[in-house]
Amino acid sequence: MSFFSYQTVKKILFNFDPETAHSIAGLGLKSLVYAPTLLRLLKNHYFVTNPVLKQNILGIEFANPVGLGAGFDKNGEYITAMPTLGYGYTEIGTVTPKPQDGNPKPRLFRLKEERSLQNAMGFNNLGADYMLKQLNKLYFFDYPIGINIGKNKITPEDKAIDDYKLLLEKFKDYGDYVVINISSPNTPGLRDLQNEKFIKELFDIAKGITTKPIFLKIAPDMKADDAIALCKTAVEVGADGIIATNTTIDYSLTPNAKDFGGISGALLREKSFELFQAIAKELYGKTILISVGGIEDAQDVYRRIKAGASLVQIFSMLIYNGPKMIKDINEELTELIKADGYNHISEAIGADYNK
Numbered sequence: 001m002s003f004f005s006y007q008t009v010k011k012i013l014f015n016f017d018p019e020t021a022h023s024i025a026g027l028g029l030k031s032l033v034y035a036p037t038l039l040r041l042l043k044n045h046y047f048v049t050n051p052v053l054k055q056n057i058l059g060i061e062f063a064n065p066v067g068l069g070a071g072f073d074k075n076g077e078y079i080t081a082m083p084t085l086g087y088g089y090t091e092i093g094t095v096t097p098k099p100q101d102g103n104p105k106p107r108l109f110r111l112k113e114e115r116s117l118q119n120a121m122g123f124n125n126l127g128a129d130y131m132l133k134q135l136n137k138l139y140f141f142d143y144p145i146g147i148n149i150g151k152n153k154i155t156p157e158d159k160a161i162d163d164y165k166l167l168l169e170k171f172k173d174y175g176d177y178v179v180i181n182i183s184s185p186n187t188p189g190l191r192d193l194q195n196e197k198f199i200k201e202l203f204d205i206a207k208g209i210t211t212k213p214i215f216l217k218i219a220p221d222m223k224a225d226d227a228i229a230l231c232k233t234a235v236e237v238g239a240d241g242i243i244a245t246n247t248t249i250d251y252s253l254t255p256n257a258k259d260f261g262g263i264s265g266a267l268l269r270e271k272s273f274e275l276f277q278a279i280a281k282e283l284y285g286k287t288i289l290i291s292v293g294g295i296e297d298a299q300d301v302y303r304r305i306k307a308g309a310s311l312v313q314i315f316s317m318l319i320y321n322g323p324k325m326i327k328d329i330n331e332e333l334t335e336l337i338k339a340d341g342y343n344h345i346s347e348a349i350g351a352d353y354n355k
Helices: 006-013 017-034 036-046 126-138 157-172 196-205 224-236 267-282 298-307 318-322 325-338
Strands: 053-055 060-062 067-068 087-094 108-111 115-121 147-149 177-181 214-218 241-245 264-265 288-292 311-314
Touching: 006 017, 017 036, 017 108, 017 214, 036 325, 067 325, 087 177, 108 126, 115 267, 115 318, 126 157, 126 214, 147 157, 157 196, 177 196, 196 214, 196 224, 214 224, 224 241, 224 267, 241 267, 264 267, 264 318, 267 288, 267 298, 298 311, 298 325, 311 318, 311 325
Parallel strands: 067 087, 067 311, 087 147, 147 177, 177 214, 214 241, 241 288, 288 311
Antiparallel strands: 053 060, 108 115, 115 264
């Protein structure tokens, strides 16, 4: 069964600049809210429900382990539609306290030959109050929602804690988990917050505001020892999990890179996995780990699961492969799990360390 040829749609969308193409695709997703029959039809076709993949993590039910990474749905406008692409959960944002335009355009680029993207968006979003409106008007959703939060560009580093506190208070009764984003390369000074002092202060405040699980998202460009130390500190002071990784500023990965912004997609795959693996060797079994970066097939998802990931996230590769990718991953992942003699995904998580 095929509703359309994504390769045809991609050719059309790739005639537009990437940010315009994203807006066009988003318009289509938003319109599904007004076509409930089509929404149900698409979900029934693309959304994989199999008891082998179903997990309860931190009290949250995940029908499958493949989620949408932050950055696609910056303003919480596509929540109802995302299961029609097969995602088992979604992460909205990054949202900041005040609306902001982000960095000057052009700021999103395709690296077609490398099946990657480079973005310098800069947390462009309509702000926390707009996001709250979107969440309050949801009439249907039955899968987990994460809320990714970050500071405004104009907020000085020594006041950053106030932005995160405000956002935690605003969203304490919304979504299923919160992600602290201090790892985007596109907000000046943001990555400087990846230090133990700030993490301790932030999580001390956060745990006094919300009872929802809180994850820390880190950059792939940290030295492994530094990343491990930071993640250990975060877990010790209350983080419920680690998301590794954000985009990279390692422009040596391709001669086609701009000298600004973060690279995602296939170019990031191995760099992201290597840091995730280093962290997982230290923290598997002590916290929940989510892997993101260049994932596009079931083999890669399974590699990360065996390395300790309970969940994964995919964004950039969806643009190159289309919505059938998520369905294919979940179906093939089920077979890979069974082929190794496991009855459930939980038995495969961290298998590399259980031999």
